[in-house]
Amino acid sequence: MEPVDRHQHEADARDRDLVEQLKTATAELARLALSADPVHADQRRTAIKALEIRKEEFESELSERSAEFRAQSRPVTLDAVQAAIPEDAALLEFAVFRPFDPRIDRNAEAYGPPHYAAYVLRRNAAPRGVDLGPANVIDAAVGGLREALRDPRRADVKDRARVVDTLVMRPLRPSFGELSRLIVSPDGELNLVPFEALVDERGRYLIERHAVSYVTSGRDLLRMQVQRASRSAAAIFADPIFGEPARLNAARPLAAPLPARIARRSITTGPKLSSVYFAPLAATAAEARAIKSLFPEATLFTGASAKKAALQQVEAPRMLHIASHGFFLQDASAGIENPLLRSGLALAGANLTQEFLGDGILTALEASALDLWGTKLVTLSACDTGVGEVRNGEGVYGLRRAFILAGTETLVMSLWPVSDAIAREGMVAYYTGLRAGLGRGDALRQSKLAMLKRPSRQHPFYWASFIQSGEWTPLENEILRSN
Numbered sequence: 001m002e003p004v005d006r007h008q009h010e011a012d013a014r015d016r017d018l019v020e021q022l023k024t025a026t027a028e029l030a031r032l033a034l035s036a037d038p039v040h041a042d043q044r045r046t047a048i049k050a051l052e053i054r055k056e057e058f059e060s061e062l063s064e065r066s067a068e069f070r071a072q073s074r075p076v077t078l079d080a081v082q083a084a085i086p087e088d089a090a091l092l093e094f095a096v097f098r099p100f101d102p103r104i105d106r107n108a109e110a111y112g113p114p115h116y117a118a119y120v121l122r123r124n125a126a127p128r129g130v131d132l133g134p135a136n137v138i139d140a141a142v143g144g145l146r147e148a149l150r151d152p153r154r155a156d157v158k159d160r161a162r163v164v165d166t167l168v169m170r171p172l173r174p175s176f177g178e179l180s181r182l183i184v185s186p187d188g189e190l191n192l193v194p195f196e197a198l199v200d201e202r203g204r205y206l207i208e209r210h211a212v213s214y215v216t217s218g219r220d221l222l223r224m225q226v227q228r229a230s231r232s233a234a235a236i237f238a239d240p241i242f243g244e245p246a247r248l249n250a251a252r253p254l255a256a257p258l259p260a261r262i263a264r265r266s267i268t269t270g271p272k273l274s275s276v277y278f279a280p281l282a283a284t285a286a287e288a289r290a291i292k293s294l295f296p297e298a299t300l301f302t303g304a305s306a307k308k309a310a311l312q313q314v315e316a317p318r319m320l321h322i323a324s325h326g327f328f329l330q331d332a333s334a335g336i337e338n339p340l341l342r343s344g345l346a347l348a349g350a351n352l353t354q355e356f357l358g359d360g361i362l363t364a365l366e367a368s369a370l371d372l373w374g375t376k377l378v379t380l381s382a383c384d385t386g387v388g389e390v391r392n393g394e395g396v397y398g399l400r401r402a403f404i405l406a407g408t409e410t411l412v413m414s415l416w417p418v419s420d421a422i423a424r425e426g427m428v429a430y431y432t433g434l435r436a437g438l439g440r441g442d443a444l445r446q447s448k449l450a451m452l453k454r455p456s457r458q459h460p461f462y463w464a465s466f467i468q469s470g471e472w473t474p475l476e477n478e479i480l481r482s483n
Contacts (some may be wrong), residue, residue: 023344051231057159071378075165076219089181091121091218092172096188102189116188118168120175121218130171135188138167141187143476149197150416152461155468158199161460165198169206170313181196181441181472193466194415196448197460205460213441223470226411234298238381240306240348240375242278242360276327278346281442283420284323287381290428291321294435307348308362316374318476320408323427325350326382328398340365342400345382362404373407376475379442380413381427400469402464410440410470418465426451434475 073092087089095117120128123187132138141164148157168190176182184195206212285302292300298319301310306324308353309372314320325346328339333413341363349360372378381400403411412461433443444466451463 003158020352032066076222078121078127080131081218081221082121082127084225085121085123085183085235086181087123088179089122089183090176090179091119091183091185091290092176093119093121093185093220094132094168094187094190094219095119096237096246099131116168116190117173120172122176122179125175126146128172130174132171134166138164139189141167142193145197146192146416149460149464152179152459154459157197157460158203161197161199161205162203164193164207165200165381169195169198169200173200178209179259181213182206183213183215185220192415194460194464196445196467197464205452207445207452207464211441211445211472212467218471220470228407228409229316230318230374230376230476231316232299232314232318234321235294235301235303236288236291236318236321236323237296237306237311237347238321238323239281239302239376240324240350240360241303242346242351243349245277245351278325278350281324281420283424284381287323287424287427288321290424291431294431295319308359308366311347311362312370313367315371316407317372318375319377319379320372320375321379321427323381323423326380326381326414327400329419331412336363339398340368340402343378343402345399361367364399367399367402368405370406372403373409375406376410376471377434378403378408379427379430380411381423382414404470408470410468412440412444412466412468414465416461416465418462426463426482430466437474439472439474440470441468444468 081091096114097117098114099112101110101112116132116135116138118130118132120130141160145157147163148154148160176377182195188193195321196205196212198206200209201207288300288302292298298321299317301307311322324344327344327346329342344361344363344367346363347360352360380403400411400413418426429450430443431449433446434440436443438446448463448466450459457463
């Protein structure tokens with residue numbers, strides 16, 4: 001037995017070494033991406049590329065070493081996915097494709113402009129596929145709706161939501177009818193739409209007829225069936241002390257074009273992250289205290305303790321709540337190819353000088369390396385945390401993808417900026433529902449429906465920003481049990 005034990009010990013040591021090297025490479029990538037030295041921009045890009053290659057090599061070796069685990073994994077088949085769909089639900093899987101005409105001799109000319117397709121899967125029904133038509137028509141309608149959703153002064157939001165529903169949902173409605181739950185796997189620009197805010201033929205929002213949850217693909221339903229235990233209590237990060245830069249007047253206010261009442265903001269443009277000033281978010285402290293009162297076992301990180309190093313040290317907490325600023329830098333502005341290095345969260349110290357910038361910014365790439373296998377819920381109570389670079393067939397590359405890769409079962413994220421007061425109101429209602437035993441999806445839906453009933457909150461801007469991806473069922477009983 002001794003040689004076998006020694007061999008296993010050596011294998012485990014090699015795995016740990018690979019993981020540490022992967023973490024080191026990821027941290028160095030983030031540091032280089034956050035640096036802003038225009039003089040050595042070319043050397044910086046070269047170093048980033050070399051580190052990305054090294055990181056891929058570490059990931060590849062770790063993947064090869066886990067071949068035995070992959071061999072034991074459940075195969076992804078249509079029958080397996082259908083069996084995982086609840087009786088009262090339908091899976092709507094969207095895809096962008098280019099129609100192919102076999103009558104044309106040259107392949108380059110045989111492919112037409114992109115279209116959207118959708119497949120409706122139910123447990124005990126034959127799958128149905130529909131060609132929804134040209135992608136440019138649907139994308140234009142989605143773009144118009146997104147602009148209306150982000151502005152509560154827009155009176156045409158229901159008309160625009162009706163247009164998107166007509167293009168995307170009306171052709172599918174005969175296949176799901178009055179089923180209570182829709183599981184949506186979007187593609188393309190549909191990744192950035194809250195389907196709950198679409199308007200049907202009766203003039204009602206979808207959320208009024210259906211519970212909506214999101215998945216990356218139908219195979220996620222199989223991943224949800226694998227039970228994983230949490231290893232620590234819930235963790236709440238809120239109201240970070242971002243610090244004051246040495247030259248405040250040289251820093252650009254965060255998302256300045258937005259209305260003054262918008263406090264929990266995001267960056268979507270700008271030449272470099274170091275030129276942005278993260279405004280304090282004192283109201284998130286009240287949000288954190290309210291959640292802590294509902295879940296007393298949670299560990300609270302606020303002020304200077306709401307730092308990147310503390311977040312990176314959490315070990316599969318049952319729940320992880322982060323209330324702060326989020327950001328996504330456009331490719332042309334940031335000059336960095338990897339979108340996981342262009343999006344992230346601001347934590348304590350984010351406004352400090354360039355030398356310490358990496359200590360206060362958690363990039364999406366670093367977030368993907370967090371230890372969240374066993375975490376039941378991650379809530380990103382920040383703006384645009386569901387936004388990133390859309391890649392057809394691969395989803396959104398940004399914080400959304402990062403936290404799913406890190407292992408969380410459920411992710412709650414936002415699609416546009418909302419005020420501190422609205423975010424706090426929605427989050428407290430959500431966690432109150434969780435505490436009462438509602439599902440991770442249904443608790444969010446009920447908080448939205450409650451807000452929708454208020455005359456001053458009926459515009460989807462107020463209630464539709466946050467969406468839920470992944471497992472929608474109630475939290476484990478051990479989380480709901482009072483101390």
